[in-house]
Amino acid sequence: MLEPSRPGRFRRFLAELKRRKVYQVGAVYVVVGFAVAQGAEYLFEMIGLPVVASRAVLILALLGLPLALELAWAYELRPDEGPTEGRSPPKGPLPEGSLPGGSGPQSAARVASEPGASIVVLPFDNISPDPSDAYFADGLTEEITASLAGVHDLRVTSRNSATVIKKEGADTQAIAARLGVGYVLEGSVRKAGDALRVTAQLIRADTDEHLWSERFDGALSDVFGMQEEVARSIVRILELHLKPDEDRRLAARPMDDLRAYESYLKAREESLKWSRDALEHALDHLALARARVGENAVILAGIGYVYSQFANMGLYDRDYLARAEEHARRALELDPDNPEAHMVLGFLYQEGLEDLDRSVYHLDRSLDVKPDDPHALTWHVIALSLAGYNDEMSAAAERLLEVDPLTPMSHGMRGLALQIQGDLEGGLAKMETWSRSSPGGDAPSMFHAHALATVGRRDEALTILRREFTSEAEEMW
Numbered sequence: 001m002l003e004p005s006r007p008g009r010f011r012r013f014l015a016e017l018k019r020r021k022v023y024q025v026g027a028v029y030v031v032v033g034f035a036v037a038q039g040a041e042y043l044f045e046m047i048g049l050p051v052v053a054s055r056a057v058l059i060l061a062l063l064g065l066p067l068a069l070e071l072a073w074a075y076e077l078r079p080d081e082g083p084t085e086g087r088s089p090p091k092g093p094l095p096e097g098s099l100p101g102g103s104g105p106q107s108a109a110r111v112a113s114e115p116g117a118s119i120v121v122l123p124f125d126n127i128s129p130d131p132s133d134a135y136f137a138d139g140l141t142e143e144i145t146a147s148l149a150g151v152h153d154l155r156v157t158s159r160n161s162a163t164v165i166k167k168e169g170a171d172t173q174a175i176a177a178r179l180g181v182g183y184v185l186e187g188s189v190r191k192a193g194d195a196l197r198v199t200a201q202l203i204r205a206d207t208d209e210h211l212w213s214e215r216f217d218g219a220l221s222d223v224f225g226m227q228e229e230v231a232r233s234i235v236r237i238l239e240l241h242l243k244p245d246e247d248r249r250l251a252a253r254p255m256d257d258l259r260a261y262e263s264y265l266k267a268r269e270e271s272l273k274w275s276r277d278a279l280e281h282a283l284d285h286l287a288l289a290r291a292r293v294g295e296n297a298v299i300l301a302g303i304g305y306v307y308s309q310f311a312n313m314g315l316y317d318r319d320y321l322a323r324a325e326e327h328a329r330r331a332l333e334l335d336p337d338n339p340e341a342h343m344v345l346g347f348l349y350q351e352g353l354e355d356l357d358r359s360v361y362h363l364d365r366s367l368d369v370k371p372d373d374p375h376a377l378t379w380h381v382i383a384l385s386l387a388g389y390n391d392e393m394s395a396a397a398e399r400l401l402e403v404d405p406l407t408p409m410s411h412g413m414r415g416l417a418l419q420i421q422g423d424l425e426g427g428l429a430k431m432e433t434w435s436r437s438s439p440g441g442d443a444p445s446m447f448h449a450h451a452l453a454t455v456g457r458r459d460e461a462l463t464i465l466r467r468e469f470t471s472e473a474e475e476m477w
Helices: 006-018 022-047 052-063 065-075 131-149 159-168 172-179 220-237 244-251 260-273 274-292 297-310 319-334 339-349 356-369 375-388 390-403 406-422 424-439 442-454 458-476
Strands: 117-122 154-156 181-192 195-204 209-219
Touching: 006 195, 006 297, 052 390, 052 424, 065 209, 117 159, 117 172, 117 406, 131 154, 131 159, 131 181, 131 260, 154 220, 154 390, 159 172, 172 181, 181 220, 195 220, 195 244, 220 260, 260 297, 274 297, 274 424, 297 339, 297 356, 319 339, 356 375, 390 406, 406 424, 406 442, 424 442, 442 458
Parallel strands: 117 154, 117 181
Antiparallel strands: 181 195, 195 209
16 A cells, blocks of 8 residues: 555656556556457357346456556556557558558547637427427438538537537527537428428527528428538538538538438437337338438448447347448448448447557548547547557547537546546546446446546445446356
């Protein structure tokens, strides 16, 4: 036990831990351990073992943490300088400068601290006669959010955080203060048969001044033009400069067939419900869309995303992973810049931790198109941490927290970055926020316990582990 009367020695000890990257090894160990436990859950289900067995794997992973830290101390192992013997090389050459620090495409985290305009698109109200048309209003909101998120001079709050703040019923200035944005876009959608009405208004948050408002009336087939006009109006009012590729993407149409597009929006809504049944429904909707329009990059990438979500939920069926990769690659054959397809491949290349540089590359490509996509940013933080690109990881985690501050996991990712940097107290504060906002979750509990242990609060860490994991493990044994 360290002597409390010797703060100088304690500080020197912490400095040595930081120099040897012991904290980094510990944090990355927790990331990997949790991923292994997720895979074990599905494996044990397949072979007939009780699900609590996977929790035992989690406990065993935690028990191995002290050994990992001891090895890090003894051999000065570092995530960015680990043994390379036996590591599989990237599957195919990567473009020059495609990795962090290169001269080519750079991580979207590069703009994490750059000043500029910022906006939240609140979920548009569904005022259609049929309440079941809410998916269309949500889809329109998502498309406008995605269009604006492709403008690199504009920081756009995620749909997740926008939905949370809308439900809280806060006024404009409170919304802006909570999310750290300068502008708020709100509106409504009325869909009746083939008739469509969209209203939108842009509000300056600090003065509550309505800078722009418009009502669009037309046929359902005009929806893409309405989406584009809303996005371009925001760009114009905020005096943002569009690059040629940004201008091209604003004018792009995901597909020509409106009924296929409706099926695509329904699939997107289902994929956000985080259940196996919902993902199966999403695949059904995407199959209908594909039957109408044939090979389409947006639909193929959507199918790849749904299959990847099965794996993300812990359903590690090799067939799901193969189908996710197959559809993502076919999407990129049609559209080499499709951000969702690149995001899917970025996630898949983290499987087995065998090709992390390629994971980083594909997530970079995804964020080049949509720098504020919270899903891509989350996987980017994980890929960068596992690959040892710690500075870039910190910037990506900061960006994630900026664009999605009301999603608990964003705080967890920022906490992980702070731990790897050696700011243990700052990391603990973020992990506590994550854990407090996600009671009973395996990942928040595991990361929270690890953060407590790193600052010497061992008894509190053990209390969390016993509360969350021990009873089920004892039941198994």
